[in-house]
Amino acid sequence: QQQVKQSPQSLIVQKGGISIINCAYENTAFDYFPWYQQFPGKGPALLIAIRPDVSEKKEGRFTISFNKSAKQFSLHIMDSQPGDSATYFCAAMEAGTALIFGKGTTLSVSS
Amino acid sequence: NAGVTQTPKFQVLKTGQSMTLQCAQDMNHNSMYWYRQDPGMGLRLIYYSASEGTTDKGEVPNGYNVSRLNKREFSLRLESAAPSQTSVYFCASSEGLGYSYNEQFFGPGTRLTVL
Numbered sequence: 203q204q205q206v207k208q209s210p211q212s213l214i215v216q217k218g219g220i221s222i223i224n225c226a227y228e229n230t231a232f233d234y235f236p237w238y239q240q241f242p243g244k245g246p247a248l249l250i251a252i253r254p255d256v257s258e259k260k261e262g263r264f265t266i267s268f269n270k271s272a273k274q275f276s277l278h279i280m281d282s283q284p285g286d287s288a289t290y291f292c293a294a295m296e297a298g299t300a301l302i303f304g305k306g307t308t309l310s311v312s313s
Numbered sequence: 314n315a316g317v318t319q320t321p322k323f324q325v326l327k328t329g330q331s332m333t334l335q336c337a338q339d340m341n342h343n344s345m346y347w348y349r350q351d352p353g354m355g356l357r358l359i360y361y362s363a364s365e366g367t368t369d370k371g372e373v374p375n376g377y378n379v380s381r382l383n384k385r386e387f388s389l390r391l392e393s394a395a396p397s398q399t400s401v402y403f404c405a406s407s408e409g410l411g412y413s414y415n416e417q418f419f420g421p422g423t424r425l426t427v428l
């Protein structure tokens with residue numbers, strides 16, 4: 203059973219556009235939702251994270267939107283740039299258990 | 314600081330061969346992890362170590378063994394490699410004891426091919 207469902211699998215966005223990646227989960231005990239960014243040939247790195255006590259968190263051009271009732275959260279990348287081209291993983295965890303990753307979204311930003 | 318380092322970067326094995334993937338971190342982290350990454354499968358936890366001398370199985374531990382040699386080093390061993398173990402392996406570390414909300418820092422990965 204896939205605990206964190208991520209979509210789309212791949213995404214192509216024009217430079218300056220908005221990239222949106224969605225994740226859904228079933229386990230209502232999840233209480234930490236990070237996003238990791240991975241460039242080709244590199245390891246993933248934490249991009250931004252949110253706890254369920256807030257509905258939105260923004261860091262620069264990156265925003266997490268969180269909908270607790272729908273059990274969904276999403277990453278929005280505003281003014282997408284070619285340098286944002288990477289694979290993005292959502293993840294979720296509940297206290298005391300392992301972080302569960304989504305399957306990833308490959309983002310390509312065309313110039 | 315080098316962060317998390319992994320050796321080797323690339324490895325080709327024949328079925329049945331054994332090898333050990335090495336990982337070290339210089340951030341004084343307690344927790345260390347081994348993941349495998351396969352196309353379309355995301356990152357799956359193989360083993361976790363909360364501290365020196367302790368290890369826990371993750372989602373996909375079969376065919377692997379680990380050793381937390383000291384606080385810095387966490388190795389992953391394949392005793393008898395199989396083609397299904399062809400993957401990219403990542404080591405990670407984080408502060409805190411036990412699974413926590415702390416950021417995980419990843420190494421650059423080892424790309425392993427088993428023929």
